[in-house]
Amino acid sequence: MSDDQTAVRFGILGCANISIKLCKALSKAPNAKLHAIGSRSLEKATAFAAEHGLPEAVRVYGSYEGVLEDEEVDAVYIPLPTGLHVTWAVRAAERRKHVLLEKPVAMNVAELDRILEACEAHGVQFMDGTMWVHHPRTAKMKEALSDAQRFGQLKWIHSCLTYNPGPEFLKNSIRVKPDLDGLGALGDTGWYCIRAILWAVNYELPKSVLAFPGAILNEEGVIISCGSSMHWEDGRSATFHCSFLSYVTFDVTVLGTKGCLRLNDFALPFEESLGFGKFLEASELDYGKIEQGMWCPKPNEHVVETGFSQDILMVKEFADLVRKVQGCEMKPEKTWPVLSRKTQVVLDAVKESIEKGYQPVEL
C-alpha cells in the first residue's frame, strides 16, 4: 500500500476468497491502496477485516452500496458471483468508479456490453481480473512466438486448465450454481484457456467454434467439464479442455512451423512467490546443437524474473490507467475491454455449441 496521496483508492465489493489476494496485492502495489470493503452484512465485512489484518483506516461497509457511495473510492474490485456482475459493475460505473472486474466478466456478451457501455458513458476504466497476462513472462513468451526465424508461423494451440475441488464443492459451491457462477467450469477455468488461445493469435477471433461432445453438466445444467476446438480461416486451429473433475493443470502448448512453446503453469507460475516464471521453447534452429544421444534438442528453459507478482502487476497497471484518466491525460484505455469482450464472445460460442448439441458456431 502506498501512503502517497496520489495512490488510487480501491473499494472491494464482497469478501470472497479472491478478495484476500487482492487485499495483499493492494498492500504491496506502489500506486494503489485499499480504502474500503463492503459485504452484504457489516458483521461479515468487519470479521473479514479483522481476520485478514486490514489497516484500521480501511472503511468497512455492510452493503456494496456503501462502498459505491463513498466518494473517496476511486476504483472498485468486483469479485462477486458472475450473475451479479452486470448489476454491480454498472452501478459502480454510474457512480464513476473505475471497474476491475473478476473473471468471468459476465454471464454472456450482452451483459458485458451493458457493463462496457456504462463504463464508456461514465468515462471510467474497465479491466478484467485475468492476472497472468500482466506477468513479464507473458511478454517474453509473446516475443518468442513473434520470432519468425525460431518459431515460424503459428499452426496450433492447445490449452488445458483443470482442478478437482471435490464432491462438497460440486454440491454446494457458488461456482456450480446457475444463478451465481452459472458458467461453471467454462467460466472459472475455460476463461483462462480461451484467453491464452486468443493471446497466442494476437486476439484474432476464430471463424468457428465447436464444443467437444461429452461435456459434463450438473443437474442444474451448469458445466462441470467441457472443451472445444476453434478454427481460423488460414488453417490455424486450437483446442482446450477445462474441468472441475481432474487434477490441477495449467497447460499451454503453442505450435509453429519451426518451433514450439510450452508451459504447465501459465495462469500462475510455479515459482511465483520466488519472483520468477519459466517457460519451455524449442526450435528446429537448435538441431545443429543436438546433444549426443538425443533424437532432437531438449527444449530451452527460459527464466523470466519479476519484481512484483502478477496480482500486484495487474493492480499497478490498472491503477496507472485510472490515475491517467482521472488526470485527464487520456480517455479510458480501450484495449482491456476489447480483450475481455473477445474472450466472452468465444466463451459464449462454446456454451452455445454445447446447447445446440455440439453444432459449430460461426463467429
Add this chain to the structure above:
Amino acid sequence: MSDDQTAVRFGILGCANISIKLCKALSKAPNAKLHAIGSRSLEKATAFAAEHGLPEAVRVYGSYEGVLEDEEVDAVYIPLPTGLHVTWAVRAAERRKHVLLEKPVAMNVAELDRILEACEAHGVQFMDGTMWVHHPRTAKMKEALSDAQRFGQLKWIHSCLTYNPGPEFLKNSIRVKPDLDGLGALGDTGWYCIRAILWAVNYELPKSVLAFPGAILNEEGVIISCGSSMHWEDGRSATFHCSFLSYVTFDVTVLGTKGCLRLNDFALPFEESLGFGKFLEASELDYGKIEQGMWCPKPNEHVVETGFSQDILMVKEFADLVRKVQGCEMKPEKTWPVLSRKTQVVLDAVKESIEKGYQPVEL
C-alpha cells in the same frame, strides 16, 4: 543378430528408410536375424545391402516374391506403402511367413481384416510396427496410471504428434499420395496418438469419435493435418492433433482425478540411445511436500532404464512369439492383432467423420 540356429530369420520387403532401422534392430536382437531383403529391382536391393553393410549371408532379391518364396524365411517385416499392405501381408501369410507390419497397418479396417484372416487361417503371428509400446517406460507409465491412490480415475487424455518435413515432402513424398500412403498425416502420425489414447484406457474403444473441423487435405484429398475428440460413456474424453505442418511434438498428457502423467517424447524417448526414458507424474498426494514458493509440487520425474532400445524390444517380442508358434507351444497371440485393429477402427472413424463434414461417428 544372433548366429544361434534358433534365431528367427527375417525377410524385409522393400528398402524404405525404416528398413534401415529394422536391419539394425535385427543385428542386435538376441533371437532374430536378417535373412533376406527384397526390392522391386535387384539393383536397388543390392545397393541397399552394400550401402548399409548388410552381412554377405543376407540374401538379396529383385522382387518381394523372392523373399516370400525363400523357404528359410520365418517372418517378414513389411514397411511398404500402406496401400500395398493388404496384398503383401496376405501373400506373406499364405506362404506361412509371420507378419510384422509397419503402421498404419492398412487403408481401412476391411483391408486389415483380410490380413488378419489370412494370418489366422495360416497360423502365423501378426504384430504391427508400433515400437513405443515395447519400451519398459510404457509399462512403468501404465503402473502409474493404475495407481488409484496417486492417479485416481482417468478423466481425459490429450496427444499430439506432429512434424514438419517441408514443401518437397508435401509435394512428392509417398506419404501424401492417395494410392500409396493414402491416410497421410492421420496414418503416419495420428496412428500414434490414437494408440496412445487407447493404451491409456486399456484399449476400450470410445463410444463416439468427432473430427475437428478444419482438417487440412492436399489437392488429392490426403490428410495433411487433422485432429479429433473421442468420448466414452462414463464421461472420459480424449483429443488428439496430428500434422505434417508443425514443429516436431510427441506429446501425451493423461489426467486423472488425483494425478497427471505427462511426456513430450512418447513415441521415441529423447534419451533412447542413452538407454533410458523419462516421464513426468504428479499427484495431489504430494501436496504435503510443496517446496517453499511453489503453488503446487513440481511433477516427479521418473527415469526408466532399458537394456535394449524399443525397436530391438519389438523385434525380440515378435521373434519370441514366432518361435513359440513354430514350436507348437502356442497358437498365434491374439492380443497384438486386436490392438492393431482397435487402432485402425478409431482411425477409420476419424477419417469418416472428416469425410462426413465433421459429423460424429458412433462405434
